[in-house]
Structures are given as structure tokens and as C-alpha cells.
Amino acid sequence: MLITVYGDRVRAARILRRMKSSDVAAKLGWPASKQTRLEYAERSYLHPAQLAEVSQLLEFPEKYFQQIPPAALAPEDLLFRAPVATPKKEKSYLAEFARSVGEVLEWLDDHHRLPPVKIPALPSNTPAAQAASEVRRSLGVGDSHPIPHLTHLAERAGVPVVMRGSTRSVALHDPDEADYEAVTEKHLGYSARVGQHGDRPVTVIRANHSWERVRWTVAHEIGHVTLHAQGINEQSEEQASLFASELLAPARFVQEELPSHVTLASLTELKLKWGISLGALITHLYSNRLIDSERFETLRRQLYTRTNSSTGRSWGRDEPGWDAREVEKPRLLVTWMERCLGFAAPNAVSQLSGLWPSDLIASMVSGQREKSLGGRERPTQKRRPASNVVELAAWRREA
Template sequence: MSGLGDVLAIARKARGLTQSELADLVGTTQPTINRYEAGDRDPDPQTVAALAEALGVTEQLLTHGNRFRGALAVDAHMRRQKTTKASLWRQMEARLNLLRVHASFLFEEISIRSEQHVPTFDPDDVPAQHAARLIRAQWRMPLGPVVNLTRWLEGAGVLVFEEDFGTHRIDGLSQWVGDHPVMLINASAPPDRKRLTKAHELGHLVLHSNVATDDMESEANRFAAELLMPLDEIRAELRKVDLGSLVALKREWGVSMQALVERAHAIKTVTPEQRTRFYKMMNARGWKTNEPGGEFIPAERPEFPTRIGDALLAKGFTEERIAQIAGAATTDGNPFKPTPINRLRAL
């Protein structure tokens, strides 16, 4: 068997297609697609070509399953609301897994080195807050607010991608591909929420890559809070919390007012009653999903994937060849597409 089944299923789900819809696109039947995905039958070369074209990937990527390092189609760590439809979060999970396959396919051709790395800890031995402090120490992060968290993540070899998920109910998700973690973040979220999501997903990668616990979401939240708002450094600023101070602290620390209130509540400088009043005020003003002050938080744009494309372009590869290396059928579908300015220079 070719190992095509898992990659085929991932690519199909990532495109939001049912087995019947894919079958119609390639001129076959749903039971046949099911047999391909189950590994009970291998398609002939003509059908592989048709499947690849319908899914926007190369034929080589479809047969990549036997060479993929690590499990395919794994459950992703995901920051989402509990009421999110299963079909929606399963599609985003497939999108992440397809990015993992693209990255693994590319890493067979090139080697990526990073200044730092993402360590992993057993949460039974290393509490979430302590793990966050260890990360800050190992990465030599300066005291105070984290400036451009995305850059710190990419400096540790994390591939960060942003896409508009078409919903506010899913913030982001993450998993490993070989030695490199991959994050997929909702591009439509405000900058402060994206930063918290990235810190939350880093917590999952650090704490839950080798072990699952009963309290993973809370552990990731505690990790994110300590990473972005170290208790020893922010405690004094949370002694008095009101609307004016929250807006100022949001601008300084790059986190939402809600995250600041939750931090203050955790260290008991905000009472449960004050916390309840705060959320009632937020709801009354329509700020629960659109807080003020977001315009003061700089947007953090991922650069690592395009830098990989730029490096290959500088070595003389064409855009079409770079897409092929990443397993994408077209240059537009290449997640490692070079930046526009470098593409123009190469013409």
C-alpha cells in the first residue's frame, strides 16, 4: 500500500469536502474513495493525478504518508468554545494536519535551524507557571511585557500560520511535525486575543506533547498568563484595578482587559463580586468581543514560512519549484510562498 489514505483524508477534510463530493470531482464513487482512505485499495496513477488536482496538492504529497515523521491525522491542541460545531473544528484540525504534511514534505528537502527550541515538560513534575518561567529564562526573554511574541516563537522554530477561520468560536490550534511545532491562528481575532492564543498553544506544546492530563485547558491558561504577565512583575500593577488602569495595562502588556481581570482575580486583588460586575459592564457596553484599546497593540505577523520561501528563491529556485517542494499544486496554494517584494526581484 502507498500510504495515500491518511493524507487523502486530511486533504479532503481540509477542503471541506465529503467523500461523495470528492468522488464527483474525480469521476468515481463514494465507496471507492472510502476504500482509498481506509488503505484497502490503491488508486491507479491517473486517479492519483485527478485526486491531487481536485485537492490542490501534488501527487507526490498524496503518497507521502509512508515517509511522514510522527502520526498523521492526530488530534490537535485547540483553543475553542465548547459550543463550536464538531464539523467546523474537525475541518480546522484537518487544515492544521495538512500544513503539517506540507511542512514535513518540505523538510525532506531542506534543513531548518533555529536559535532556540521548544522544550517539553511533564506537567506532573513541572507546574504550568514554572514551565512558563523556564521558557522565559531559556529563551533569555527580558523582564516585563513580551514584545512581539510571534517573533520569539519563530526564533524557537515554531511555524506560525494565520488564516481567517470564518468563525470567532475557534482561536487557534497546534501540533508538532518532527522537531518543529506548527500553530494555526485565527487571523480575524484582535491582536491581544491572538497573543493569548499563541501563548496558550505554546503551553500545550510544552506541557501536553507527550502526556494528556485531565486539566489541560486550565494548565495552558495558567502557562499563558505567567508567560505574558509574570506574577512577580505585574502583581504591583494589579493592586488597584479599574477601567482606566485596565486600558493602560492592556496597552502596556499587550493582553486583553479580560485577561488582566482574570489574572487579578487569580491573585485575589479582584474579588469574585468585582469580577462579576466587570463582565456585566463589558456585556452592557458590547465590549465582550470587541474591547477598546486594541488599536494600541501592534499586529504581529508571522514571517518564518515566507522566510523559508525567500531563502529558496534566493538559492535560484522558481516559485513553481518552491511550491512543488512544499507539495502544493499551485504557487497560490503554497504555505511557504515567498514575500511579494522578493518575488518581483526574482523576475
């Protein structure tokens, strides 16, 4: 008896394991041409023993390969401009990861409807101030008020956020790739429209210890969701950046609070009030002609040359107020798992679905805001000085 499998599923699983097609073929003991045909045929037929071997090698349940795959999501569909040095395999991985997130969300949505998408989709040439004001209204925040928890409000407005962690199986298959994934990826986040009809925006960000960077990255990705529903172009990154700063700190209201002589000390107060980094705030003021080029250059030079005495690094790395807030963490994915299934433990979710391996689920929920058994959120520990932080690659070598 032959079993029907979908080639797109085989290819997706291989990419999520960061394996080469030729390596998979070699380990399965068949020609590379057969592996290529298997991955690019809409349907193929395998003997049960062959499917079991594919499942064991790629560490995905057999059921995964037998289900009709979700709508394709190509690297060029991602709403971000990858750095020039970003290899094709990384872009493919990011696309497949986002597609998997979308499939999990649709599965949960079948159990309990997700929040409707309220973030507007506007023309890409919409002025940043206008676009940010419309998004603030969709979030339920007035223009004159700071946004208290941007990630939470974005999710309530129908844009799930995933703080991606490294996958266990990457390290199992190729330790060098695990270090690459954790250390050398250059992007901070990206967005995509997922689901069978591409109508659910999703934002994926890398885990980061900087509350300033996380907030601004989420704001930047909301800019892509708002302005670039039809795709990105050469101006997209600048447009999303202008939008992000305006969303966090509307220029016309920040202007009212500026002293006659702008200093880093005075800007630190504004930073903590509005929840935007000094680096972004300085650029924001200059872009809106609230400071001249001379003051802009002076402030930037001071920011990147002064040393933070508590960390030993420049203010450009650890700004004043670097430890004043906790890093915002998403919560929608875990909340919906608990609401629909009664639990969010990756092993249990994996077993119940029968589709996704537990480590893939874990990489989706590892950065989510945790809750205790009683339902109360666990307090997040304060950031430690950089000198006490162990790099992931070094930790793996010592473990």
C-alpha cells in the same frame, strides 16, 4: 501500466477540500466502496487516466498521491479542546492542515535547518508561574519585562506559527462550506507536534483583527506546547489559560504596579505595558488573589457594559487600547521560503515542490508578515472601526 498511490494521501486531499467520500466517488464515477478501499489501503494501483481524474477533482498534483505520506496526525492529537459543537469534519480538517504545514516545514528544513526547539516540555501539573518563567527564559525575556513581540520570539524558539486564511478551493467546491469555515469556526487556535518523529511543535491560529486576542491565543498555545506534550485532559484548557496570562504578565511584578484602588483606567495602563487584554488581566488578578471577588465582578460588569465610542461596541468587544498596537503576524514560514528558495510566492513554491497546490500554500502564508522586494517589512495598516469592516461572507455575495 498502473501507478502506485497512497490511500492516506487521497483521504488527506479530500479532507483538505472539505469533500465527502461519497461525493468524490460519485464524481469519479465509481462505487463508494471503491473510494473507501482506495483511501484506507496503504497502497493502491490506478491507471494513469484514473490518477489524472483524482488529481483534477481534488486539485492536488499527481505527484502528491505518489509520495510516501508524512506521519499521521489524528484530531485527538491536536493540542486544544474543541468546543462541543465542533463537528468531526472540522477537527479532521484542522489535523490535516497541521500535518500539511509540518510536511512543508520538513521540506524547508531539508534545504536550511529550522530554528531548534527551545520551548521546554514540562509536566502538566507544573505551576503556571514556574512554567511561564522557564518559557520566558527560553525566549530570552526576563520575568520583570514585557514580551515585545511574542509571536516572533516563539518562532525564534522553534515553534512556527501559521495564521490560517480561508482556502480558495473550499469556495469552488462548496460556497456554503466556505462561509462556514470563515464565520462559524469557534476555535481561535490549536497546536500540534508534527514531523516524522513528532518533535516539531506548530501553532495554527485563525486570522483575527484583535491584537489582544492574537497575543493571548499564541501564549495559550505555547502553554499547550509546554504543558501538554503527552496530550490533553479535562484540565488542559484551564492550565493553558493560567499559563498564558502569567507568561504575558507575571503576577508578582504586576502586583507591584497595582494602585490601592484598581479601576479599568489604571488597568488599561498595565494592559498596554504588558500586552494583555483587560478581560484576561482582570481574571489573572482574581486568580492570583490580587483583587477580591467584589472588585472582580465590578470590573467585569463595567467592561462588558460600557460602550467604546469609536466603534459603537462594548468594551468587552473593543477594549480601551484596541487600536494601540498592530496585530502580531508570524514570519518564519515566509522567511524560510525566501531563504531556501529565493521566493515565497505560493504559485512558485507549488510548482517547485510539485506536491502542494498553490492555494494550500497560500492559506499557510496569507497571514505572514509581508516584505517588499527590497526586504523591508511593509507597514501594517491600522485597524479600522468595526462599522467599516465588511464580513467575508457578505463580501463574497457582493463580489
